[in-house]
Amino acid sequence: MRTALPRGGGAILLWIAKGGALFSAAAFALSLVVAAIIMLLAGFDPLEGYHALLIGSFGSWDNFATALGTATPLCFAGLSVSIGKRAGFFNIGVEGQLLSGALTAAIAGAYAPGLPAILHVPLCFGAAWIVGGLIGVLSVKLKQFMKVSELIITVMLNYVVAYTVELLVAEFFLNSAYVVRTPDIAGAARLAALIPFSRLTTGVFFAIAGIALLWWIYEKTRFGYEITAIGLNRRAAETGGINVNRGVGLAMFISGGLAALGGAVETMGVHGYYVANMVNGYGYDGLTIAIMGGGNPIGCALASIIFGALRAGSSNMNRTTSIPGEFISILQALVILFVSTPLLIRYFQAKLKKRPPTTPATPATPTTPAEAV
């Protein structure tokens, strides 16, 4: 069930004023409490953990920079999934597209020496985008051709892409006898660090550009309108004269490209080369971020900052306490589950007041549309 998009800050403020934020806050508090109980049962001090978590994400400019830097590739992943979803395509392949972008940027960065930064950076980005975008388009074409859900296609393709990347690195681009990595990319292809050692690089500006790009596409272009229509109701869009195949194809080209950029930004900004395990798990976080963000680019950005903050905070907690990082993963899972569950708090609230919850009378349809193409 999709509704029209929010019309900007005014509506948001109004919603907050009406107490909508309280539900989120209550849900967040619930997840904090449940995670704290689990920590207590295991013999750890949750206050100590949460304190370290907060300091680690917002307690200093360095730490905040780490949180933002961690959020950057996650934001790209979230934006990628979000535009796919907009067009009705659930892009689980984001994990593979991220990886492909990371390697492509590493190769373009290392094997085109002598270019000035003004050419080299766009070259790396462009190459990464094209590779990721093509994988995205391939997923769509396969779906159109085979008439099956994209879930199976993207899951399979993830493995294929991962093994291909592993193969390419092992056979052609290996730079070390010990670590699985490619050669250093040229200095001109590096993204400058904004705060040293913090993972925050100029890549964050490109993430912001990505957010702006998606906002512009959704709000201001006909293409955005078309893919929204396709996502809402494929048949209706088709009868309305929209070229569905082309729309979804282009949306997935952008989707794959954005994911690949996320990988490229990690290569060019944080590491300076491709190394095994560098973007592990970012894709699945991207799926979560896109859904939590409600399909809205700003929402994606905020959700990715939350995830980045949790990761940075968890890192600090690891460093300053004896609490294992798994508890923050549990907290993260509970946050994902509770905060995005619309009726959770309302349900308890209604139970307390002893009246039935005022739920809309819509049946529980699957909320991730992915009609056969």
Place this chain on the structure above:
Amino acid sequence: MKKSGMKKTIALFMVLLVLMSVLGACGSSAGAPNSTGQSSAGQTGGPAAGGSEDPFKVAIVLALGGLGDGSYNDSVYEGFVRAENELGIPVQVVEPSEVAEMQGHFVELARSGEYGLIFGVGYECEEYVVAAAEQFPDQKFVIMDSTVSDHDNITSVQISGPQMCFLCGAIAGMYSKNNMAGIVMGIASPSMTNRGIVPYTAGARLINPDIEIRVKYSGSWSDSSAGKEIALALNQEGCDVIMSYAGGSGLGAFPAALEKGFYVIGTGGNQNSFAPDLTIASGLFFYGNLAYICIQEAMAGTLQSGLKDAGLAEGGVGYTTDGSNVPMDPANAERLERITQQIIDGSVIVPESESDLDAAIANNANA
């Protein structure tokens, strides 16, 4: 639905900001440990600089995979537990969840100035330790399994996994009647080939020049069922001794052995009890001991920078037959002792790259 999803995220974000101030105030008055986010006022890293009243503390940044890897991390961790118990030294254990985190860990730990010694595990962390070491020259670092030798504040302990694999290969050579021995591996990498397969092959060929080595990859470090399939496949091809060198995946080799009756060699810890009648021995890392020695030396101020060997001679690696019911011929046991001595004195060469393999085999045949 979607729009309320985004709004919830906005609200969550704001709530986080508000909570920050609240919990921040609460937490610090509740006596939470120092945050390492801020640069410590006036203190640079280093044991002496920290003031003589401060207890000697160490920190370790483990390799990816964390505790429970049944390999380097667990082995090093034992040494730290010992240091905590016997020397009363507080230990801060850090388990990074991704590569990109590592740099931040080393820098922040060094910046805090609280730790007399900071450890890193694995060659993957070398460049991050070097970066932190250059930024904080008064902070001492130890890298387990590394070859960095040109920094005054870095000690590299050269762990010798290859020597352990060589011995395991020799054991395989002794017990294989089919002239074929195998290895169950996790994910392919040049390090796995050069420091695992190559020395294992050399060790096996030392005993049995005709032996053939087969290797298969389970594709993951944690998929025990895949490891079992690999072991069965290796056995089907003719391997009658199989080394398990794949962490969690390697666990699958033992039930496979129980099904088919082939021999197994464990690694990374005493795995002989997993299949006592079929596990000949387990290769061991004693990195904990070496870490312990480093800590002791650092406390006494005698820790040298540069390379520190940690092979058979220093008791860094070895093997054990404790818990195994597989009978070992005294002649074989004695041969293994002799080979150990020959490795230590250099007459037997343990190759660590594919290009050195043939030369080493030729050399060892005459040893």
Place this chain on the structure above:
Amino acid sequence: MNEQILQQVGSLLAGTIRVFTPITFAAIASSFSARAGVVNMALDGIMLIGAFFAVFGSFLTGSAWLGLALGIFASVLIALFFAALTITFRCDQALAGLGINLLAKALTIVLLQAVWNTKGKSAIVNGIEMIRLDALKSVPLLGDMFSETSPLLIILLLSLICVYILFFKTVFGMRMQVTGENPAAARSLGIKVERAQYLCVMISGVFAALGGAYLSICDVNVFSRDMVAGRGFIGMAVSLFGANHPIGCLLGGLLFGFTQSLQYRLQGIGIPNQLIQMMPYVLTLVALVFSKRDTSALTENQL
């Protein structure tokens, strides 16, 4: 020479059965849930919980079957949690699935530490004994595959039959499918949609538990962290390959089991390993091209 080839093929087929069993359980779990209209992406997590508690139960009681029961119980609880989140509280299904996967991964590590004081693996426990059919031992290929049969394989085959009958020959099955395809129509027929969906998700949890428990107490008799290694998603893919039909799940599972088993045996023949390792996934995609099912009606509502 012929005997050697027969042996190789026999070993290949035996491996196929072993790989196919947990994946097909996951596929049944996915299709059960999907037919009722709930996309269950939490399978990985539910399988992991089932695997852990099966080992834990066997550890506590010494009996693998009691362990299996505990594993099923724990998985059904998690499935119930998932159902509550998605059906009653209207959480996005994919999101709830991903969240539960994350929760299960972290929780099992915490529990591993609590029970066995290590984050890597549990103690070795009593596993489910294989059924010995010695009469088959001398039969060339069947002997390799079935002379030692896991009871869970028998349960799997029975389940496939039961699910087939349930889906297509019972009123419950028909109602369930209407619920999935068109909930509004179902409601107008008087079907209690939410209750049906809850039931289906919980049954889905049972099958997921069986798949996870197979990995832990049948295959290797130990729990090691992350041991499910994505099989939940593969199971979901197989069920989509099979159009959420039990026979399709069976065939898809066999195809994947066969190609995966083949991949393990082909490694080391000179082609780069990664090409061999990606074979099962490529072949599944290729097989999709050649399978002539029109699933457009199914996937429209159910993915």
